[in-house]
Amino acid sequence: MTLPAAPPAYHWCAMPKSLQSFLRELRDEAPEELLHIDKKVDPNNYDVTAILEHLAQRRRHPTTLFHKTLNQRGQESQFPIVSNVFGTRERIARAIGVRVEDAGMELSLEYARLEREKVKPVTVRRDEAPVQQVVHTGRDVDVAMMPIVRHFEMDLAPVLTMACAMKDPDEGFYNVSFIKIFYRDQPDYCAISIHTPHSERILAKYMERNQRAPFVAVLGHHPAFYLGALALSPWGADDYHVVGSFLGEPCRLVPSVTWGSDFMIPADAEIVLEGEIVPGAREVVDPFGEVTRHYQAQCIRQGLDVKAITHRKDAIMQDVFSGHQEHWNLGGVPKEGTMFNTLQRQHGCIKAVHLPPSGCSRFLVYVSIKKEREGIAKRVGMSALMESSFFNVVVVVDEDIDVFNETDVLWSVLTNMDPSRDVDVLKNQYNLFTTHMLYQKLIIDATRPLDIAFPTMARVPESAMKRIRLEDFMEGI
Numbered sequence: 001m002t003l004p005a006a007p008p009a010y011h012w013c014a015m016p017k018s019l020q021s022f023l024r025e026l027r028d029e030a031p032e033e034l035l036h037i038d039k040k041v042d043p044n045n046y047d048v049t050a051i052l053e054h055l056a057q058r059r060r061h062p063t064t065l066f067h068k069t070l071n072q073r074g075q076e077s078q079f080p081i082v083s084n085v086f087g088t089r090e091r092i093a094r095a096i097g098v099r100v101e102d103a104g105m106e107l108s109l110e111y112a113r114l115e116r117e118k119v120k121p122v123t124v125r126r127d128e129a130p131v132q133q134v135v136h137t138g139r140d141v142d143v144a145m146m147p148i149v150r151h152f153e154m155d156l157a158p159v160l161t162m163a164c165a166m167k168d169p170d171e172g173f174y175n176v177s178f179i180k181i182f183y184r185d186q187p188d189y190c191a192i193s194i195h196t197p198h199s200e201r202i203l204a205k206y207m208e209r210n211q212r213a214p215f216v217a218v219l220g221h222h223p224a225f226y227l228g229a230l231a232l233s234p235w236g237a238d239d240y241h242v243v244g245s246f247l248g249e250p251c252r253l254v255p256s257v258t259w260g261s262d263f264m265i266p267a268d269a270e271i272v273l274e275g276e277i278v279p280g281a282r283e284v285v286d287p288f289g290e291v292t293r294h295y296q297a298q299c300i301r302q303g304l305d306v307k308a309i310t311h312r313k314d315a316i317m318q319d320v321f322s323g324h325q326e327h328w329n330l331g332g333v334p335k336e337g338t339m340f341n342t343l344q345r346q347h348g349c350i351k352a353v354h355l356p357p358s359g360c361s362r363f364l365v366y367v368s369i370k371k372e373r374e375g376i377a378k379r380v381g382m383s384a385l386m387e388s389s390f391f392n393v394v395v396v397v398d399e400d401i402d403v404f405n406e407t408d409v410l411w412s413v414l415t416n417m418d419p420s421r422d423v424d425v426l427k428n429q430y431n432l433f434t435t436h437m438l439y440q441k442l443i444i445d446a447t448r449p450l451d452i453a454f455p456t457m458a459r460v461p462e463s464a465m466k467r468i469r470l471e472d473f474m475e476g477i
Helices: 019-029 047-057 089-095 105-116 197-208 223-229 239-247 325-347 376-385 406-416 462-467
Strands: 034-037 063-066 081-083 134-137 163-167 174-178 180-183 189-193 213-218 252-256 260-266 271-285 299-311 317-319 350-354 364-369 393-398 423-427 440-445
Touching: 019 034, 019 063, 019 089, 047 063, 047 081, 089 105, 089 223, 089 325, 105 223, 105 239, 105 325, 105 350, 163 197, 163 223, 163 260, 174 197, 174 223, 174 239, 180 271, 189 271, 197 213, 197 271, 213 260, 223 239, 223 325, 260 271, 325 350, 325 364, 325 376, 364 376, 376 393, 376 423, 376 440, 393 406
Parallel strands: 034 063, 081 317, 364 393, 393 440
Antiparallel strands: 063 081, 134 299, 163 174, 163 213, 180 189, 189 299, 213 271, 252 260, 271 299, 350 364, 423 440
């Protein structure tokens, strides 16, 4: 199978951005970033995640396109699967128009800029919406036709891991969040696990009124769509407007099959599952291997009546490889730039912020500062901990330490830190994630002390680094 050719031009935009336009870009501009698996795989038997795990163990994180898949009935599926789209910061940079060589702090700051912008979506007719080229309703609805991935050995069931949209019944704005959908071996019924604040708040309104809540799963779109959905938007912000900022063009919307213009869906998605959350329906969800690499504990959540499945004729189903590099990137990049801006406004000495994969890009933060007096590192550390309930440990280093180079950060900890004064444990603190730190948080000041004589880190002169070019001395660089 080859990637489909570019679609014909639309009336307002030469080529609306989509998952397939992004894959074509990788194919043409960075083919080493796109891995094709042509052998048949069974997602329900861990084939997909086993291949991705083998790649991860070799420190390879390519966008991986599985061309031949089996559906939930063990039959050949019409849908390929793509995973690991967000496996590197460089691909995230590419998705939102940042140079791949600027995939460090520059990427995070551009993300923070984009999340403040808004681009109003546009509405298109159904015959202009690729996601409604094929429509399944009524008895034709069958969730089992999709090649849903079973990720880890103790997972309760195969899980759809992509973002879903809900609409506030009072204010009418759309919230798009990553929500898990558990396959239930039924053609038109699933279980869902909602644990994002805005989605939970919207759901509560419907449940309190004993009303069915419209719910849409977007199972494939341009990566910028999902990056926009992850922006730290305040309550009441319409995520379709934020998504347009990241796409660099208006998000094209189309009336849903189930609710018409009362609920708009992304026209350029690959596959959309439309359903209603049923008041009073309770389903067991989890365990599931989550972002922290632990299993999320089993709990009771909601049931979902699936009303329609629509898709492109040549649709590709997207999945996120939970608890691995792309999952961590999806959480880390959106927070770094916003956190940098907040800390810089407070302290004025911040040089960079990074949420490293070693902490699942959730509960460990590295901050570099220009240190001009003792005590400032601790103040920065305390401020950083307040930025998210995710954070358990903050390490503050000097401005000449690259927070994106963990070897340098750990070197700084091991050479600059005095445990008796530079490590602070905050007790009785709320921790969102399950770790053995329980209700404690940690601040480590790994900056060089200014109040005693202390050696300087050895380095090659900056003038020499700028004067010498490897290309002048070596071939093939």
